[in-house]
Amino acid sequence: MLGGCQGSTGPSSLDKNGREYGPKFPYLTIRDQVAAQVALADAIGVAKWHSIIGGSMGGMNVLEWAIAHPERMERIGVFAATAVTSADQIALNSVQVEAIRTDPAFNNGDYYDAKAGFGPHRGLALARRMALLNYRSSNELNARFERTWQSSVSPLGKGGRFAVESYLDFHGNKFTRRFDANSYITLVEAMNSHDVGRGRGSVAEALASIRAKSLVVGIDSDRLFPLADQALIAEHIGGELIGGELRVISSAFGHDGFLIEHKIMTDLINELLNS
Secondary structure: OOOOOOOOOOOOOEOOOOOEOHHHOOOOOHHHHHHHHHHHHHHOOOOOEEEEEEEOHHHHHHHHHHHHOHHHEEEEEEEOOOOEOOHHHHHHHHHHHHHHHOOHHHHHHOOOOOOOOOOOHHHHHHHHHHHHHHHOOHHHHHHHHOOOEOOOOOOOOOOOOEHHHHHHHHHHHHHHOOOOHHHHHHHHHHHHHOEOOOOOOOHHHHHHOOOOEEEEEEEOOOOOOOHHHHHHHHHHOOOOEHHHOOEEEOOOOHHHHHHHOHHHHHHHHHHHHOO
16 A cells, blocks of 8 residues: 555655655555555556455555456455545545644654654554544444443543543553654545545546455444445446445444454455355
């Protein structure tokens, strides 16, 4: 994933002078990322893929592959994704980016020389907490934690914490140990750029140009990319739709359902691969 921090070139990669790109790393779109993937496919000699599948941001990549390079795959799977990032989704993303940028240790993105433990970890952890609220459903959080306390110390003015607060802290702090803050901003802004209809007439026209066999899956409790987003894709997609309609997974896990509902997703992916 171009712009990321775990394999491809991103802000934490070294430039020709041997220093991290940092804030000098260029703005990327989903289309730029797909162009890099196409270049990789060319380099390893893959002219056509049996299937290209992805969820969430990966699903955005899949749609761009199918629209820009329809001759290079036979099947696609789009899970819990959208054809165009909405104003609501951009707003949610913008708050996460601001959380990182307002961390004093962010230093305008030039923090790679900071001592261990002194980077923009608080801002990145806060951004991850916000994202996690979008990835899970309110029903799951309510059922899982209710109003339980994390310890015997009361959170009602006594210095204790609710269990759900501790849960968000754990995942936010864990994330900072494996991810780069500049990459987070780069990838979020790439998602904000996503609009398959840009320069192609309209979203509907772009989706209609897809020729691959397609599996489109949505999660009924997804509050990040709700079912209406996948319904739009399924309604206008030009290729044969596996199952003849949008496939809806009923899950308590919200957006992350496509990662957690292993048995259901395995069966659906097998249906696509064997079609």
